[in-house]
Amino acid sequence: MHEPTAQPMQTTSDEILIGRVAGGDRLAMQVLFARHHVRVFRFVLRFVRNEATAEDLISDVFLDVWRNAGKFEGRSAVSTWLLAIARFKALSALRRKPEEELDEETAEAIEDTSDDPGITLEKKDKSTVLRKCLAGLSAEHREIVDLVYYHEKSVEEVAQIVGIPEATVKTRMFYARKKLGELLKGHGVERGWP
Amino acid sequence: MNATGKEAPDGSDIEQLLPWHAAGTLSRRDAQRVEEALARDSELARRYELVREELGETIRLNETLGAPSSRAMEKLFARIDAEPTRKAAMSPDLRTRITEFFAGLSPRTLAWSATAAVVAILFQAGFIANVIVKERPAAGYQTASAPVTTTGEGAYALIRFKPETNVADITKFLELNKLAIVGGPSGGGLYRVRIAAAATPKADLDQLVKKLQEDKIVSFIATTE
Numbered sequence: 001m002h003e004p005t006a007q008p009m010q011t012t013s014d015e016i017l018i019g020r021v022a023g024g025d026r027l028a029m030q031v032l033f034a035r036h037h038v039r040v041f042r043f044v045l046r047f048v049r050n051e052a053t054a055e056d057l058i059s060d061v062f063l064d065v066w067r068n069a070g071k072f073e074g075r076s077a078v079s080t081w082l083l084a085i086a087r088f089k090a091l092s093a094l095r096r097k098p099e100e101e102l103d104e105e106t107a108e109a110i111e112d113t114s115d116d117p118g119i120t121l122e123k124k125d126k127s128t129v130l131r132k133c134l135a136g137l138s139a140e141h142r143e144i145v146d147l148v149y150y151h152e153k154s155v156e157e158v159a160q161i162v163g164i165p166e167a168t169v170k171t172r173m174f175y176a177r178k179k180l181g182e183l184l185k186g187h188g189v190e191r192g193w194p
Numbered sequence: 195m196n197a198t199g200k201e202a203p204d205g206s207d208i209e210q211l212l213p214w215h216a217a218g219t220l221s222r223r224d225a226q227r228v229e230e231a232l233a234r235d236s237e238l239a240r241r242y243e244l245v246r247e248e249l250g251e252t253i254r255l256n257e258t259l260g261a262p263s264s265r266a267m268e269k270l271f272a273r274i275d276a277e278p279t280r281k282a283a284m285s286p287d288l289r290t291r292i293t294e295f296f297a298g299l300s301p302r303t304l305a306w307s308a309t310a311a312v313v314a315i316l317f318q319a320g321f322i323a324n325v326i327v328k329e330r331p332a333a334g335y336q337t338a339s340a341p342v343t344t345t346g347e348g349a350y351a352l353i354r355f356k357p358e359t360n361v362a363d364i365t366k367f368l369e370l371n372k373l374a375i376v377g378g379p380s381g382g383g384l385y386r387v388r389i390a391a392a393a394t395p396k397a398d399l400d401q402l403v404k405k406l407q408e409d410k411i412v413s414f415i416a417t418t419e
Binding site for chain 1: 209210211213214216217218219220240241244245247248249251252253254255256258259260261262263265266267269270272273274277279
């Protein structure tokens with residue numbers, strides 16, 4: 001008697017979804033959106049620091065995907081392609097922002113890194129301080145830390161997304177971590193490095 | 195030896211790789227190098243723990259950023275609906291179908307398919323060689339510079355088949371039109387075929403070549419000496 005063999009559960013790959021989107025498949029677009037929109041949202045939110053703007057941007061990003069899916073050559077992962085589009089959109093949005101708004105945010109960022117009355121309490125919670133310092137990194141350093149740690153991108157993929165050589169990716173990450181160590185020291189957390 | 199002992203200002207090569215090692219995105223070879231360095235260098239191992247802390251808190255920080263509202267999806271699909279209807283693009287669809295077909299095959303099926311394809315190609319090559327050899331003169335040899343031997347009287351043509359044509363189609367075409375391959379293929383994939391057993395008036399030959407040209411497997415045909 002023929003016994004049915006157990007088939008491993010198979011998820012449609014992003015590349016196949018992109019192929020279907022290129023053919024005008026709306027459902028494939030929904031699946032792709034559901035799979036990636038939260039991460040793309042968080043990635044752009046760290047640039048623009050405004051949820052409404054970030055939501056508009058992910059709509060722009062995925063509309064680009066809908067329009068250009070046929071041009072996707074599969075030379076990188078779909079998630080890498082999405083983040084590269086998202087980065088371009090976020091930087092363009094920042095360039096369009098009024099000067100005053102940017103100044104306000106710069107001031108906020110400076111406040112982030114300074115000491116405050118709650119610092120004694122925070123010293124007791126290294127994790128909280130570490131997150132505060134991560135949030136206080138410059139946009140350039142924050143971006144690379146997020147790409148490596150949160151978006152799980154390899155050296156090569158980060159290079160593709162940011163548009164810099166692989167060697168620069170490694171040194172930029174190193175200096176981002178070094179800066180993080182300095183910020184932590186400023187908040188009373190001594191890690192013995194750098 | 196301490197791997198961190200004589201590091202450059204921007205860190206040793208191994209130390210620079212620690213964040214990717216913690217995230218699990220290094221190649222197997224680099225991961226192996228890092229593992230070996232961590233095993234022999236306690237200071238590097240201590241720094242690796244710092245990296246792991248950073249990794250964990252970066253994930254937590256990003257998770258606190260929340261998620262977009264349903265407005266983002268509604269807006270996107272409203273914009274997609276407003277886009278002009280897309281013409282059915284053949285190439286992406288075909289590409290998708292091919293990708294999906296191969297993605298759906300198990301490695302074992304793929305291996306058998308590849309073996310079957312190799313056998314089919316060898317069989318096809320053997321068959322063509324057999325057809326050519328059978329039609330050549332049985333005795334003697336010919337130097338590369340010598341003119342192509344023709345088999346006595348008759349009329350000949352140079353013919354090129356369309357690339358997608360298979361052996362069965364060629365055989366059927368030759369039999370149906372009473373043709374025989376007597377030479378080739380040349381560099382351009384041209385075969386020399388005998389199209390008439392005896393000398394034939396040019397007008398008749400032109401008519402015959404025109405008819406052969408109309409066959410779906412023929413890419414090019416022209417009379418020759």
